Amino acid sequence: MAILVDRSTRVVVCGITGREGGFHTQQMIEYGTNVVAGVTPGKGGQDFHGVPVFNTVEEAVTKTGADAGLIFVPAPFAADSVLECEGAGLPFVTLITEGVPIHDSVRVVNKLRAGGTTRLLGGNCAGIITPGECKMGIMPGHIFAKGNVGMVSRSGTLTYEIVWEMTRAGFGQTTCVGIGGDPVPGTRFIEVMQMFEADPATEAVVMVGEIGGSDEETAAEFVKTMKKPVVAFISGRTAPPGKRMGHAGAIVSGNTGTAQSKVDALLAAGARVADKTSDVPALLTAAFQMA
Numbered sequence: 001m002a003i004l005v006d007r008s009t010r011v012v013v014c015g016i017t018g019r020e021g022g023f024h025t026q027q028m029i030e031y032g033t034n035v036v037a038g039v040t041p042g043k044g045g046q047d048f049h050g051v052p053v054f055n056t057v058e059e060a061v062t063k064t065g066a067d068a069g070l071i072f073v074p075a076p077f078a079a080d081s082v083l084e085c086e087g088a089g090l091p092f093v094t095l096i097t098e099g100v101p102i103h104d105s106v107r108v109v110n111k112l113r114a115g116g117t118t119r120l121l122g123g124n125c126a127g128i129i130t131p132g133e134c135k136m137g138i139m140p141g142h143i144f145a146k147g148n149v150g151m152v153s154r155s156g157t158l159t160y161e162i163v164w165e166m167t168r169a170g171f172g173q174t175t176c177v178g179i180g181g182d183p184v185p186g187t188r189f190i191e192v193m194q195m196f197e198a199d200p201a202t203e204a205v206v207m208v209g210e211i212g213g214s215d216e217e218t219a220a221e222f223v224k225t226m227k228k229p230v231v232a233f234i235s236g237r238t239a240p241p242g243k244r245m246g247h248a249g250a251i252v253s254g255n256t257g258t259a260q261s262k263v264d265a266l267l268a269a270g271a272r273v274a275d276k277t278s279d280v281p282a283l284l285t286a287a288f289q290m291a
Contacts, residue, residue, distance in 0.1 A: 001201040002130035002175045002194070003150070004092060007066065009134045010147035012037040012057060012066035012090070012143040014073050014081045016048050016219040020096075023074030024138050025051065031141040033134050057081075057088040070136050078123060079104035083111065086118040092148070094136050095186065100139050105184040112186065120186025126156030126178035137178065147172015149284065150196035152189060154181050154215075158235060159200035162208060169281035175204045181210070189219035197226050204228055204287055205273070208281060210235045212257045220265035227244075230271040231280055234262045258276035 011028070015021035016038025026049055026263040029035050036050050037060035044055035054060040057069065069085035071078060071093065078097040085093045100123045112118050121128060127137010131144040143160060145167045153159040156178055163176060177192050179185050189207065196202045203227055216234065223230050263273050272283040 001199055002133065003195040003199050003202075004119075004175065004177065005130050005134040005136055007034070007129055007130075007133040009068050009092075009136070010034050010036045010064065010066045011068050011070055011134075011136055012039060012060045012085075013038045013051075014057065014069060014071045014085070014101040016040060016051065017043050017046070017070055018051060021047065021076055022138070024072065024096075027141070028135050031127070031136075032132070033136065037061075037066050047161050052273070053146060057090070062088065062089045063286075064278045067091060068136065071122075072096060073096045073097060075099040075101070075199075079108045082108050082120060086112060086115065089117070091118060093118055093120050093186075094125065094127050095120060095180075096125060096127060096137055097122075098124040098181065100124070102183060105182060106195045108183050109186050121177070122180040122182070122186055122275065123178030124182045125185075126159060128177050129173075130175045131173055139176070139178070144176065145172035146174075148174060148201060148203040149206060150174045150199065150202040150204070151176040151206045152191075152192040152196070153178055153206070155208060155235065158208050158210075158233070158277065162206065162233065162280050165278055165281055166284070168208070169284075171281060171284050183213065189215045189224050193219050193222050193226070193230075197222075197228060202228065203291075204284060205230050206284070207232045207266075208235070209262055211258070213260050214257065216262040220262075220269040220271070221268065223269035223271050229291060230269075231265075231274065231283045231287060232263075232271045233274045233277055233280060234259045234266070254282045
């Protein structure tokens with residue numbers, strides 16, 4: 001099994017004819033993802049690598065039965081694209097776009113949470129992959145392997161680094177979820193951890209956090225209740241206070257959002273916390289031996 005996406009997922013790509021959307025759609029098709037439609041206003045009727053292009057998401061969903069949206073449109077229009085996907089009835093939407101204005105993110109996330117019918121992943125995320133079944137986003141598919149470890153991360157780059165360490169050590173993955181590095185994510189750590197805890201195929205979870213915000217500490221409270229072992233890594237231990245590091249949400253303000261506070265919360269919850277990304281496979285080994 002997996003969470004959120006699998007081989008049956010039917011993907012519509014918003015911004016399919018743009019440079020980024022086009023490149024990654026081709027990569028997804030080659031990986032085996034079931035991309036059934038694309039959307040670019042004014043370019044309906046065209047064809048992209050065998051994928052029909054429509055003017056609106058509603059038309060794409062009606063004509064192809066798409067059930068998941070992937071958004072590559074530019075930041076000024078990203079929020080409207082998400083809401084268009086919600087209006088078309090898509091239950092799952094992944095927003096790859098970086099630089100979405102915070103007031104747009106707040107508006108969209110609040111509306112989707114109030115509506116309760118569409119889950120948003122991102123923005124500013126690498127996407128999601130269930131190895132061998134479905135890749136939605138910009139993750140390099142060849143480093144992933146099917147297995148029994150779930151992964152959730154704020155950082156795309158750290159996801160790739162740690163997954164490669166895991167795969168080489170023989171730890172395949174059920175699903176890897178990039179929640180994104182923006183201050184207002186559509187899906188939070190605790191929600192993904194709850195999904196992994198409920199997924200019978202996932203036997204352990206790797207959680208990759210960073211400085212800024214309190215999502216990791218909130219998730220740590222849930223980790224206390226989990227039956228499955230958790231291995232974590234928190235980046236940004238040497239980040240100076242008040243300086244944004246990489247992601248828009250990666251900033252320490254006062255005594256909140258520090259790497260140490262997150263590490264302490266996760267250790268107190270019973271998680272194993274890696275000092276280096278390369279430590280993750282050894283901690284997984286220890287976790288499985290103790291299970």
